[in-house]
Amino acid sequence: MARKKEYLEEEVIVKAMNLFWRNGYETTSMQMLEKEMGINKFSIYSSFGNKKGVFLESLKCYKQKLNKLINQLKTSENGIAGLKQYFYDFIEFTKETEFGKGCLITNTANEIGEDADEKIKDALTKFTDDVKQVFIQILKQDKTKDNATIEQQADFLIISMFGLSSATRIFNKIQLYNYIENIFKNN
């Protein structure tokens, strides 16, 4: 019927995701996205609607990437040891391609305010809740713990994870490892 697209949306969004990951939402401009994604502004807008659309799609893309780690954790049967491994794996994940990018989700949560876009806030909340549920699932491998304890420990681990994400942007590996060891000291 008409001309064909010269790019794949699932390919260019990966590049957009990496740009947002490195620079944050506000700092990443349409101009930068244009250059990094390798397509014209017109194409970006026709594929993703607007900047927010590109970002929301980038969040989905990030989630897929992180899911490899999450799935490893899900299938782990080592209880707390598996969780600890997830924390270590996460450090490598954040340092995979570049130093000090942190976690896209945490970075965004730290960047936006209360009056931020609802869809973005929802995506972040949902992401956090999903991870917490996996934590709970692993913690329940220990049948001796009651639900209240599990809930408390899951909350603690989620916040610790949140802190770790921020910390990867600033502290060195020795300090980060030391942090993880202290978190899991009494288990």
Added chain:
Amino acid sequence: MARKKEYLEEEVIVKAMNLFWRNGYETTSMQMLEKEMGINKFSIYSSFGNKKGVFLESLKCYKQKLNKLINQLKTSENGIAGLKQYFYDFIEFTKETEFGKGCLITNTANEIGEDADEKIKDALTKFTDDVKQVFIQILKQDKTKDNATIEQQADFLIISMFGLSSATRIFNKIQLYNYIENIFKNN
């Protein structure tokens, strides 16, 4: 010799600091600063040079504010218990006037990248180091600990503090208290 200033720099900078604290560095515009500080752009520029100047002065101002907590910790002789109290006090500090502002230092550290302004990065690093030194001083109250242990624990506490600051923007008090209790569990 000439006309007198109609404002006090130490007064208007407090207002600027609160604005940066609420909105972050980039999001806070000169227009917003003008309105919040109650003085004209010309006056802002003649008093502080530029936006960065206003921010650096705001950081000093924040440090003074936080010093009340730090000094309480410094004079504490309760060892770990004093540190734990500092963590609790810090939560109240971040929620003093408004919900979910976090910590200006941590917020800034999370916002800026590696290529950010050197003076700002230096100010943040110095701030963190100073707090760590106070942590070390308190930890040394326990004479049985060797220097390596103290260094490790101080690093752990600094990163935990960093995580707590971020967490205050998102998690509720029960979760935060639970986080602190878990941090200090084995002491």
Added chain:
DNA sequence: CCCATAACTAAACGAGTGTTTAGTTATTAA
């Protein structure tokens, strides 16, 4: 082959950014 149509290019949009500057007002030493 041709034309409807989707995808491309590139320029322009209005609004907002940090910063500067020309012009006015008020103060005080001489």
Added chain:
DNA sequence: TTAATAACTAAACACTCGTTTAGTTATGGG
């Protein structure tokens, strides 16, 4: 009282932002 000067007001600066749009190019069904 006056002249020098610092502090004020407000408009303009050049630039970037996210977004739109007019014009061009390529595709494929009839």
